[in-house]
Amino acid sequence: MDVGKRAGAWVVISGPGGVGKTTVVRALLRRNPALARSVSATTRAPRTGESEGKDYFFYSRERFERERREEAFLEHAEIAGHWYGTPAAPVERMLAEGRVVLLPIDVQGYANLKRKGRPGVGIFLMAPSEEELRRRLAGRGADPEETERRLRLARKEMEHKDAYDVIVVNRTVEQTVADIEAALRKRRLL
Numbered sequence: 495m496d497v498g499k500r501a502g503a504w505v506v507i508s509g510p511g512g513v514g515k516t517t518v519v520r521a522l523l524r525r526n527p528a529l530a531r532s533v534s535a536t537t538r539a540p541r542t543g544e545s546e547g548k549d550y551f552f553y554s555r556e557r558f559e560r561e562r563r564e565e566a567f568l569e570h571a572e573i574a575g576h577w578y579g580t581p582a583a584p585v586e587r588m589l590a591e592g593r594v595v596l597l598p599i600d601v602q603g604y605a606n607l608k609r610k611g612r613p614g615v616g617i618f619l620m621a622p623s624e625e626e627l628r629r630r631l632a633g634r635g636a637d638p639e640e641t642e643r644r645l646r647l648a649r650k651e652m653e654h655k656d657a658y659d660v661i662v663v664n665r666t667v668e669q670t671v672a673d674i675e676a677a678l679r680k681r682r683l684l
């Protein structure tokens with residue numbers, strides 16, 4: 495019988511840009527109030543529609559450097575010339591409360607967390623095909639050169655997919671969310 499509080503756990507959600515991580519994470523949170531998410535810090539500029547503290551904490555390089563030196567990040571990585579990091583304190587607090595915390599981070603961040611040896615789950619989202627990914631990236635308004643650069647990055651990320659516990663092909667948000675929920679339930683995290 496399950497008595498007492500469950501142990502918290504982190505659930506990394508990785509996948510190439512354009513695969514739909516943000517939409518999937520939002521849908522998971524909406525459907526499962528028991529889940530929490532980490533909000534990362536980044537040195538990149540906000541995109542249209544993004545807000546401070548909701549999508550990211552937007553840091554100057556100086557602030558990021560300082561906090562990195564102070565070991566305020568659970569993990570951090572440089573991606574396409576910008577720094578990204580998971581602020582440790584809020585995640586530690588949520589884990590201590592026994593919550594399951596979603597971390598939408600890249601493959602380097604996942605490798606770093608795994609190295610720390612804390613129990614968690616890694617989920618990798620794939621696009622149905624490269625053509626589909628190209629279409630989704632182009633739909634974001636990137637110029638053809640930028641789209642090709644992002645596709646190259648996506649191919650590199652996908653080389654690491656086998657390091658993850660679960661690989662989900664994101665055909666529809668509904669199916670992907672159902673697949674992830676099933677994977678979490680199987681591990682008694684939902």
Ligand code: 5GP
Binds near residue numbers: 534538578580602604
């Ligand atoms: P974007 O700039 O498109 O929002 O994110 C670029 C990449 O950075 C994505 O793969 C995203 O998952 C990853 N990312 C966002 N926050 C973090 C973080 O805190 N740590 C790591 N390692 N990657 C992150």
